[in-house]
Amino acid sequence: xxxxxxxxxxxxxxxxxxxxxxxxxxxxxxxxxxxxxxxxxxxxxxxxxxxxxxxxxxxxxxxxxxxxxxxxxxxxxxxxxxxxxxxxxxxxxxxxxxxxxxxxxxxxxxxxxxxxxxxxxxxxxxxxxxxxxxxxxxxxxxxxxxxxxxxxxxxxxxxxxxxxxxxxxxxxxxxxxxxxxxxxxxxxxxxxxxxxxxxxxxxxxxxxxxxxxxxxxxxxxxxxxxxxxxxxxxxxxxxxxxxxxxxxxxxxxxxxxxxxxxxxxxxxxxxxxxxxxxxxxxxxxxxxxxxxxxxxxxxxxxxxxxxxxxxxxxxxxxxxxxxxxxxxxxxxxxxxxxxxxxxxxxxxxxxxxxxxxxxxxxxxxxxxxxxxxxxxxxxxxxxxxxxxxxxxxxxxxxxxxxxxxxxxxxxxxxxxxxxxxxxxxxxxxxxxxxxxxxxxxxxxxxxxxxxxxxxxxxxxxxxxxxxxxxxxxxxxxxxxxxxxxxxxxxxxxxxxxxxxxxxxxxxxxxxxxxxxxxxxxxxxxxxxxxxxxxxxxxxxxxxxxxxxxxxxxxxxxxxxxxxxxxxxxxxxxxxxxxxxxx
Amino acid sequence: xxxxxxxxxxxxxxxxxxxxxxxxxxxxxxxxxxxxxxxxxxxxxxxxxxxxxxxxxxxxxxxxxxxxxxxxxxxxxxxxxxxxxxxxxxxxxxxxxxxxxxxxxxxxxxxxxxxxxxxxxxxxxxxxxxxxxxxxxxxxxxxxxxxxxxxxxxxxxxxxxxxx
Numbered sequence: 001x002x003x004x005x006x007x008x009x010x011x012x013x014x015x016x017x018x019x020x021x022x023x024x025x026x027x028x029x030x031x032x033x034x035x036x037x038x039x040x041x042x043x044x045x046x047x048x049x050x051x052x053x054x055x056x057x058x059x060x061x062x063x064x065x066x067x068x069x070x071x072x073x074x075x076x077x078x079x080x081x082x083x084x085x086x087x088x089x090x091x092x093x094x095x096x097x098x099x100x101x102x103x104x105x106x107x108x109x110x111x112x113x114x115x116x117x118x119x120x121x122x123x124x125x126x127x128x129x130x131x132x133x134x135x136x137x138x139x140x141x142x143x144x145x146x147x148x149x150x151x152x153x154x155x156x157x158x159x160x161x162x163x164x165x166x167x168x169x170x171x172x173x174x175x176x177x178x179x180x181x182x183x184x185x186x187x188x189x190x191x192x193x194x195x196x197x198x199x200x201x202x203x204x205x206x207x208x209x210x211x212x213x214x215x216x217x218x219x220x221x222x223x224x225x226x227x228x229x230x231x232x233x234x235x236x237x238x239x240x241x242x243x244x245x246x247x248x249x250x251x252x253x254x255x256x257x258x259x260x261x262x263x264x265x266x267x268x269x270x271x272x273x274x275x276x277x278x279x280x281x282x283x284x285x286x287x288x289x290x291x292x293x294x295x296x297x298x299x300x301x302x303x304x305x306x307x308x309x310x311x312x313x314x315x316x317x318x319x320x321x322x323x324x325x326x327x328x329x330x331x332x333x334x335x336x337x338x339x340x341x342x343x344x345x346x347x348x349x350x351x352x353x354x355x356x357x358x359x360x361x362x363x364x365x366x367x368x369x370x371x372x373x374x375x376x377x378x379x380x381x382x383x384x385x386x387x388x389x390x391x392x393x394x395x396x397x398x399x400x401x402x403x404x405x406x407x408x409x410x411x412x413x414x415x416x417x418x419x420x421x422x423x424x425x426x427x428x429x430x431x432x433x434x435x436x437x438x439x440x441x442x443x444x445x446x447x448x449x450x451x452x453x454x455x456x457x458x459x460x461x462x463x464x465x466x467x468x469x470x471x472x473x474x475x476x477x478x479x480x481x482x483x484x485x486x487x488x489x490x491x492x493x494x495x496x497x498x499x500x501x502x503x504x505x506x507x508x509x510x511x512x513x514x515x516x517x518x519x520x521x522x523x524x525x526x527x528x529x530x531x532x533x534x535x536x537x538x539x540x541x542x543x544x545x546x547x548x549x550x551x552x553x554x555x556x557x558x559x560x561x562x563x564x565x566x567x568x569x570x571x572x573x574x575x576x577x578x579x580x581x582x
Numbered sequence: 583x584x585x586x587x588x589x590x591x592x593x594x595x596x597x598x599x600x601x602x603x604x605x606x607x608x609x610x611x612x613x614x615x616x617x618x619x620x621x622x623x624x625x626x627x628x629x630x631x632x633x634x635x636x637x638x639x640x641x642x643x644x645x646x647x648x649x650x651x652x653x654x655x656x657x658x659x660x661x662x663x664x665x666x667x668x669x670x671x672x673x674x675x676x677x678x679x680x681x682x683x684x685x686x687x688x689x690x691x692x693x694x695x696x697x698x699x700x701x702x703x704x705x706x707x708x709x710x711x712x713x714x715x716x717x718x719x720x721x722x723x724x725x726x727x728x729x730x731x732x733x734x735x736x737x738x739x740x741x742x743x744x745x746x
Contacts, residue, residue: 018684019709024634025676026720031629035610220715225622230715297713309713340714364721447602460615462606 034229035465088124088243099125101132108205109176115198116168123243126201130250133204136211137257142289143281144215144262146182148378156184156270156374158338158345158357159219162193162232165389166361166371167202173387174373177206177214184262186338186357187219187272191230193360197239200251218258218289219272219338220297224248256290267380269327270336274298274354276316277306279326299340300349300356320350327353334382336374345372346384361388410469413461417470418488420456427452428481443478452481519559522546597665604664607631608657617657621648624655631664633673637710643667678737685733698729 090098096119097110114121121129148154155174160167177183185203190196207214220226227233227248236251237244261271261284269281276298298315300323301307307317323335335354340347341363347356361371367388375383417424431448444452449471450463467474471484520528526546607627611619619627624647625640635643646663647655667673688704689696696704698721705712705720712720724731 014687015704016708018687019704020636021676021681021684022688023705023710023712024636025681027625027716028629028634028675030716030719031626034626035607035630225620226715230719299714341718364718460609462610464602465606465610 088122088127090122090124094122095119096121097125098122099129101128103129103132103205103208105178105209108202108209111205112168112171112176112202115164115195115202120239121201123240123247126197126240126247127243127250129201129204129208130247130254132208134250134254134257136208137254137259140257140259141285142260142287143285144184144217144259145266146184146215146262146264148265148376148380152180153375153377154182154184154264156186156336156357156376158186158359158371158373159188159341160185160193160199161188161221161360161363162190162196162199162235163360163362163371163389164193164195164198166359166387167199169371169387169389170359170373173385174375177210179210179213182210182213182215184215184217184264184270186262186270186336187217187258188221188338189216189219190232191221191227192363193231194235196232196235197247204254215262216258217262217270217272218255218260222255222258224252224255256292260284260289263332264376265378265380267332268334268336268376269330269332272337273315273339274300274318274337275322275326275335276308276318277322277325281330297339300337300354302349320353323350323353333380336382341369342372343369345370345386346374355382357384410466413466414470414488416457416459417453421485421488423456424453424481425485427456428485442480442482443475444481446474446477446479449479449481519561521559525560597669600665600668601661603631604661604668605657608660608664612657618654619660621653621655624660627660628664628667628673631668632675633667634675635673639673681737682734685737689733694734695730695732698725698731701725701731 097107097114099107099111099121111121146154155170157167157170175181183206189199189203193199203214203216207216221230221232224233233248236247240247261269261281263269263281269275297309299317301317301319304319304321306319306322309316327333327335333353336357337354338357338359340356340358341360342356342358345358345361348354349356355374357372357374358369359371359373361369363369370386370388372384372386375385377383428444431444431452446464446467450467453463454460463470467479471479472487473480526542607630608617608619611623611627621644624644628635628640628643643663644655647659685696686692688700701721702717706714706717721729724736726732
């Protein structure tokens with residue numbers, strides 16, 4: 001497979017050895033980033049769980065507050081249960097669409113408009129829509145069979161990879177899916193682009209409304225493992241901090257129930273990756289597709305033959321002879337697949353028997369490639385339509401994107417550590433021994449530091465791996481824990497992590513504001529804070545409380561009104577894109 | 583105890599340290615908190631522990647570990663095998679200068695960089711070829727705005743943190 005004339009065999013060997021070294025090195029580099037990313041994800045997961053524990057404590061605190069503050073007319077609001085999406089309440093301040101089920105064309109087109117205007121769908125409706133989708137997918141066959149005889153033309157789209165602008169462009173040029181306008185979406189809807197979730201919701205929405213006319217094929221990116229690495233998981237967790245985990249869990253199920261292929265008029269096979277010399281549609285139709293963990297990662301090659309990828313889960317490279325054999329055996333005339341980015345958005349190969357279609361324009365960077373879709377009428381001659389979206393944001397580089405998520409996670413972790421300083425001090429003192437004068441030594445080994453921290457936070461995190469990010473310096477493998485505690489307390493807590501629930505906060509405010517004047521005096525604030533802290537067993541000094549109060553009192557008039565209170569906790573729902581760190 | 587290998591005795595606390603490192607790496611991928619990971623993550627875990635196995639090595643490693651094609655690997659099986667790999671330095675790392683030499687071999691005209699097209703041709707056709715995704719990812723990560731990879735620069739940039 002080498003190129004170049006007059007190249008000696010020795011040189012080729014040298015080239016191959018060099019390539020192998022580079023490949024191996026690169027895989028290792030990526031794996032190291034990967035593990036940092038997973039740690040980050042674990043941090044978010046465990047903090048969320050811990051956050052739920054905090055919310056339960058908060059609830060108990062409300063009860064406690066009510067007994068002390070005897071408010072006039074309080075509707076004690078039970079905290080939402082976290083388990084059932086049916087009980088996720090949608091507050092009046094939510095201005096997005098409120099979907100009703102069974103979903104109608106009205107509902108899904110409202111959804112498209114919402115996402116066009118960069119608004120967010122409430123988690124409750126996300127979960128509900130996904131739940132309905134999961135129910136539907138289970139009853140679908142492994143292979144979608146479609147016929148052109150009742151409709152004019154079928155539209156087939158390739159990889160979208162979270163590029164919402166491309167999907168919207170397709171809908172604009174070609175029309176929305178409907179009974180008269182059937183569509184096949186050939187996998188890889190997610191990862192890399194910024195709007196993977198919006199694309200999924202739109203596609204699933206149309207699937208629910210037109211189950212006979214919208215067909216989805218599973219791609220290799222419809223896989224939770226791949227999503228962890230290529231951005232979809234991060235997108236979901238960033239957009240839905242409280243319910244993201246639940247959403248991902250449901251998506252995992254949905255992905256495994258996606259059909260594997262579509263056959264049009266018994267003549268055209270549409271599948272995401274491709275085929276191999278072993279492809280047999282009858283076999284594919286019979287497998288338990290939800291038990292399969294991976295789908296084809298295959299690509300056509302110019303030479304004859306079929307080269308299977310040795311690595312587990314890999315697909316293969318297949319040649320024109322395999323195409324002829326497989327198509328012939330099944331009585332098919334055309335294979336439409338995706339998976340590979342093409343400069344023009346499409347490419348024929350194998351004597352025009354294989355057509356690659358790719359629908360994410362500007363995939364690598366602005367101007368790198370066009371996107372395309374296929375129109376197929378009863379004559380089954382493919383007509384390709386090309387386009388290019390006009391604006392797109394360049395994705396953060398691998399290192400940048402891991403770094404950013406990591407920073408947010410570490411920030412959240414530091415806040416947790418801050419909240420537990422008194423316990424941490426106690427744990428370290430225990431270590432050093434009660435007879436020791438703790439101010440003399442103050443040094444603990446890394447192993448002890450890790451186990452003490454874990455015993456307090458109980459998050460099950462790999463503390464030693466995280467240590468460089470959490471402790472600024474060590475001295476010959478020992479941690480000066482007193483200095484570390486001091487460093488922690490210097491950073492101000494970001495209360496957003498603890499108080500995510502807008503209506504809870506409002507309730508708190510109204511409880512503290514006993515005379516219903518609409519503002520809380522600094523003294524009232526101080527008292528409440530001390531109560532809160534003693535209740536959730538945190539230490540916070542008077543100075544820190546005063547500082548906090550002064551921070552919140554933006555107009556410096558000596559009291560805190562409801563707006564300042566809310567603003568202080570910055571309970572605006574996160575929109576797309578990275579958070580601006582202060 | 584390993585016999586016939588001449589090196590300093592490995593103390594019990596060294597083994598303990600290795601165990602802790604392997605466990606930490608493993609547990610980063612253990613989502614159900616039941617000491618199992620998806621078999622597809624094993625490659626990443628091995629790499630993250632500082633090893634540079636070939637694809638064939640990985641294939642054999644996984645074959646040894648996978649239980650009944652459940653698709654998951656248990657820590658109890660992984661720990662001894664991986665610890666052994668670490669103790670015997672089975673898949674040693676590639677020093678920076680060797681890596682630069684490798685790039686120089688491929689950079690036949692000694693330009694100091696490789697074009698994206700060259701990289702794609704080499705990485706996806708030769709050796710232990712990249713998948714589509716890996717190739718895209720590498721280009722996005724390492725190519726500059728002129729779609730060139732200045733290999734000496736990127737190797738310097740990508741310094742690894744030392745394990746504790």
